[in-house]
Amino acid sequence: MILWGDGAMASVVVLAVSCALFAFAAITLWWTMHAWRTPETLAATRFATPDGSQALSFSLLVPARHEQQVLEHTVTRLLDSTHRDFEILVIVGHDDPETAAVAHRLVEAAPGRVAVVIDTHEVKNKPKALNTALPLCRGDVVGVFDAEDQVDPDLLDHVDHAFRSTRADVVQGGVQLINFHSSWYSLHNCLEYFFWFRSRLHLQASKGFIPLGGNTVFVRTRLLRDAGGWDSNCLAEDCDLGVRLSSRGAKVVVAYDSTLVTREETPDSLVGLFKQRTRWNQGFLQVLRKGEWRALPSFWQRMLARYTLTGPFMQAFSAVAVPVGVIMALFVNVPVEVAMLSFAPLMPMAATLLFQMAGLRDFGDQYKLSIGPKHYLKLIVGAFPYMLLLSAAAARAVYREWTGRNNWELTRHVGAHLTAAVPGPVAADGSAA
Amino acid sequence: VTSLAEHSEIASTQLLDTASYDTVVIPLTAAPAPAAPGRPWWRRPWLPLGALVVAILAIQAWNITGYPFASDDEGTYLAQAWAVQHGIGLAHYTYWYDHPPLGWLQLAALSWLPALFLPEHLAVATGRLAMLPVTAVSLILVHTLCRRIGFARWAALLAVVLYGLSPLSVTMQRQIYLDSFAVAWMLAAFVLALSPRRHLWHHVGAGVAVAVAVLSKETMLVVLPAVVLALLGQGTARGLRAYSAAGFTAGLVLVGVFYPVYAMLKGELLPGSGHVSLVGAWQFQLQSRSGSGTIFTAGSGANKLLHSWLYYDNVLLYGGVAATVAALFVRRLRAPALAAALLTAMAMRPGGYLPAMYVIQALPFLAIALAGVTEVVVKRLWTMDPSTYPWVRGLGRWPGRWARWAPVAALVVAAGLAVAIVVPRWYDGDSRALTASDNDRYTQAAAWMRKLPDHGGTRVVTDDVLWLDLVRAGFGREHVIWFYKLDLDPAVAKTLPDGWRDINYLVSTPAMRSDPGGLPTIVVLANHSTVVASFGTGADRIEIRQVTREGT
Numbered sequence: 001m002i003l004w005g006d007g008a009m010a011s012v013v014v015l016a017v018s019c020a021l022f023a024f025a026a027i028t029l030w031w032t033m034h035a036w037r038t039p040e041t042l043a044a045t046r047f048a049t050p051d052g053s054q055a056l057s058f059s060l061l062v063p064a065r066h067e068q069q070v071l072e073h074t075v076t077r078l079l080d081s082t083h084r085d086f087e088i089l090v091i092v093g094h095d096d097p098e099t100a101a102v103a104h105r106l107v108e109a110a111p112g113r114v115a116v117v118i119d120t121h122e123v124k125n126k127p128k129a130l131n132t133a134l135p136l137c138r139g140d141v142v143g144v145f146d147a148e149d150q151v152d153p154d155l156l157d158h159v160d161h162a163f164r165s166t167r168a169d170v171v172q173g174g175v176q177l178i179n180f181h182s183s184w185y186s187l188h189n190c191l192e193y194f195f196w197f198r199s200r201l202h203l204q205a206s207k208g209f210i211p212l213g214g215n216t217v218f219v220r221t222r223l224l225r226d227a228g229g230w231d232s233n234c235l236a237e238d239c240d241l242g243v244r245l246s247s248r249g250a251k252v253v254v255a256y257d258s259t260l261v262t263r264e265e266t267p268d269s270l271v272g273l274f275k276q277r278t279r280w281n282q283g284f285l286q287v288l289r290k291g292e293w294r295a296l297p298s299f300w301q302r303m304l305a306r307y308t309l310t311g312p313f314m315q316a317f318s319a320v321a322v323p324v325g326v327i328m329a330l331f332v333n334v335p336v337e338v339a340m341l342s343f344a345p346l347m348p349m350a351a352t353l354l355f356q357m358a359g360l361r362d363f364g365d366q367y368k369l370s371i372g373p374k375h376y377l378k379l380i381v382g383a384f385p386y387m388l389l390l391s392a393a394a395a396r397a398v399y400r401e402w403t404g405r406n407n408w409e410l411t412r413h414v415g416a417h418l419t420a421a422v423p424g425p426v427a428a429d430g431s432a433a
Numbered sequence: 434v435t436s437l438a439e440h441s442e443i444a445s446t447q448l449l450d451t452a453s454y455d456t457v458v459i460p461l462t463a464a465p466a467p468a469a470p471g472r473p474w475w476r477r478p479w480l481p482l483g484a485l486v487v488a489i490l491a492i493q494a495w496n497i498t499g500y501p502f503a504s505d506d507e508g509t510y511l512a513q514a515w516a517v518q519h520g521i522g523l524a525h526y527t528y529w530y531d532h533p534p535l536g537w538l539q540l541a542a543l544s545w546l547p548a549l550f551l552p553e554h555l556a557v558a559t560g561r562l563a564m565l566p567v568t569a570v571s572l573i574l575v576h577t578l579c580r581r582i583g584f585a586r587w588a589a590l591l592a593v594v595l596y597g598l599s600p601l602s603v604t605m606q607r608q609i610y611l612d613s614f615a616v617a618w619m620l621a622a623f624v625l626a627l628s629p630r631r632h633l634w635h636h637v638g639a640g641v642a643v644a645v646a647v648l649s650k651e652t653m654l655v656v657l658p659a660v661v662l663a664l665l666g667q668g669t670a671r672g673l674r675a676y677s678a679a680g681f682t683a684g685l686v687l688v689g690v691f692y693p694v695y696a697m698l699k700g701e702l703l704p705g706s707g708h709v710s711l712v713g714a715w716q717f718q719l720q721s722r723s724g725s726g727t728i729f730t731a732g733s734g735a736n737k738l739l740h741s742w743l744y745y746d747n748v749l750l751y752g753g754v755a756a757t758v759a760a761l762f763v764r765r766l767r768a769p770a771l772a773a774a775l776l777t778a779m780a781m782r783p784g785g786y787l788p789a790m791y792v793i794q795a796l797p798f799l800a801i802a803l804a805g806v807t808e809v810v811v812k813r814l815w816t817m818d819p820s821t822y823p824w825v826r827g828l829g830r831w832p833g834r835w836a837r838w839a840p841v842a843a844l845v846v847a848a849g850l851a852v853a854i855v856v857p858r859w860y861d862g863d864s865r866a867l868t869a870s871d872n873d874r875y876t877q878a879a880a881w882m883r884k885l886p887d888h889g890g891t892r893v894v895t896d897d898v899l900w901l902d903l904v905r906a907g908f909g910r911e912h913v914i915w916f917y918k919l920d921l922d923p924a925v926a927k928t929l930p931d932g933w934r935d936i937n938y939l940v941s942t943p944a945m946r947s948d949p950g951g952l953p954t955i956v957v958l959a960n961h962s963t964v965v966a967s968f969g970t971g972a973d974r975i976e977i978r979q980v981t982r983e984g985t
Contacts (some may be wrong), residue, residue: 343694
């Protein structure tokens, strides 16, 4: 080693790191663009048109915690569903009288349709709340929604049909953050959701390993009970459930339709987003460490599991390593061919940005939102800071998991998505709804 | 452990057989079409194309070393490929960004093979064998492109014949020109942009192919709008257009940008004192390079060049340009027709510089336009039945009956005329290519030089064609000097402390003597040397002159 010059050593490092980063970024990009590969793949991601017969019954779980501002709107809208056979179980904490009051008001408005479940756990989190309600579910299928969700009335009808026509065990519907105009990071956050639910998740489902989303997810009740419900110690209980069901060979169907997606809002502050992402990343780490994915039948599924669960951390590493590699190439004395190779990982990254611009345009078309030049500018200028934010969250997740801190940091919601169809200033108290 | 199927009433009744922990895979897409029923090999669809490509390649290869006369540029590119193969760099002199390097990087990947088997022959002549696979690829891509824009089989084969057998193609595509690499990549770009699956990654590939084409020969950039038209006009589906455009742009820009990145990493992006630069080279190409006049002015460089092309083949040039104008009005032909139109317009622009091999880029597109318009006309005439027209019926019973065959008769006459016009011309042109031996002088000169004693310290000034032969013969790489580098490359001047007196031999060739620049050192060398060997006569002769050191 000592016999080598500094340049040779640097060259080997730059080459190895560049190749690895390029491969990672290229594979990720390939998978991210899954749904848009051909007109046929795009068509296959949609819900099929329902046949009109409603054969299944639904139990819809809506955990709410200090979300009195948005809960009423969410449940009222759920009650508008065209499906005839469903019940709504609102889960509130025993220490949260404001939200409980809203919930009880909703029960009075729709007795028989809505019920309130009180979660009495000392330390509260979403999986505990869901598990509290699971034994009380009477429907064939359990569906989960968050308290701030805006659900389309036709969704249940489509999900019912999807279960029957595909013989699925699990149906994951689309979730879409809508308030892209709120801030620079919300634009990126919205696009992340768009690429994930519109495209990537379909690939995960077709390959047989899927980290489920936190809501608009429907599971056959008996399967869910047999699997033991949600893991109350996991910070990404949704991801964990998907992994466990995938490992048991459950058939998961993902369907996305811009008219049927559940609309949500981005966290209302940068810190909120940072904490939320930390929680998810830490959850991914927990799922990875639990190792249930090792039960997946094929080698490639297990590789996909590893790849998916470590994805956020690889991405975090890339965001830091790629600029470092380029700077090294510029200032350390390496051959020009090696220096050129250090630019290679930038190619899929830049291509991702170009695809995001196309995605932003498509997002605007799909949701009838007016996308202007300033949004494209925000997208381009914000891309790197957003990557750094995600990297920091990933690093923090690793640190927290390492030091054994796994308390639940809740994301606060103010209802910005409820007015998102008309871009403009958002009422901080949610009264715009 | 219980079966998953138990969780679902539907599943438990219908999936009993497959009830297990294995994922039930329900194919989302239709099963692939069953394989074509056993067709005998002689009726396979690729066979006519295969036979045609082999025949065209045979004509290309026959006498490839003898005709045409080796050009200086061929020597340049082959020598630069040699420099790449030997790890010297992108050129054995300072690479000054005259052309992007991908063309001879590809050549380097191919040209080692003939050099391995035929080391004793004229390097440029045998190096031409490396162009055969490139021609093969272009022929097949022309066929694929034609089929993708809806040509009937016969029309696609007609395009291949027009493209492959035109004496202009036979002559120019034999030669070691970067344009042949560029045009193959550009054809690939069209083929990918028009992929029937409309696959996003094919569209990214189209962008990459355009980038490689342009980095093989920069003038190919002119065709870019035609590829964009093919992609966005015909190649993409609704709802996916933005993604395809983004993917195409990504492929194009992200591969293309490596050229300026290379220059930047070498500190040669911007002009500065004491080093070459990419931007400086562009400034030279765009501003300082003397134009070759317009092709419409008799006697201008461009006009002479046009006539040299027309000398080889006026059928494909005149016919192709006329067909291009017509093809612009046929929707499915529009993209290749636009390519041909852009290249033609570029050649016609006044005052620009028109390189001798430029026409290579246009040939496939002219052939496609001509074959496409022919197909449109033939189909129109074939299905036409004038006997149903009222005015024809009005002529009476017999004319009405015979009118039905009039279009077919017209077709037969037209085909006969076309054959009568084209075949004799092409026969002459192609048989010249198969029989002439224009490179004997070079071969003899190389042989003479090879026998020269004491190669070690001998300094020879020569043109680019003979350079590689002399280096292979044992002359030192630094001691064989491209004639124009003497006055233009300060690094070469440094190796000659006594100036022209350090030179022992001058190999004077037509390429050297035709250089209009009037390079001073060459003039001095010519005046202070005596002919020791001469091959050929007249303006085309090659002289080996020994330098006499006396005089000033």
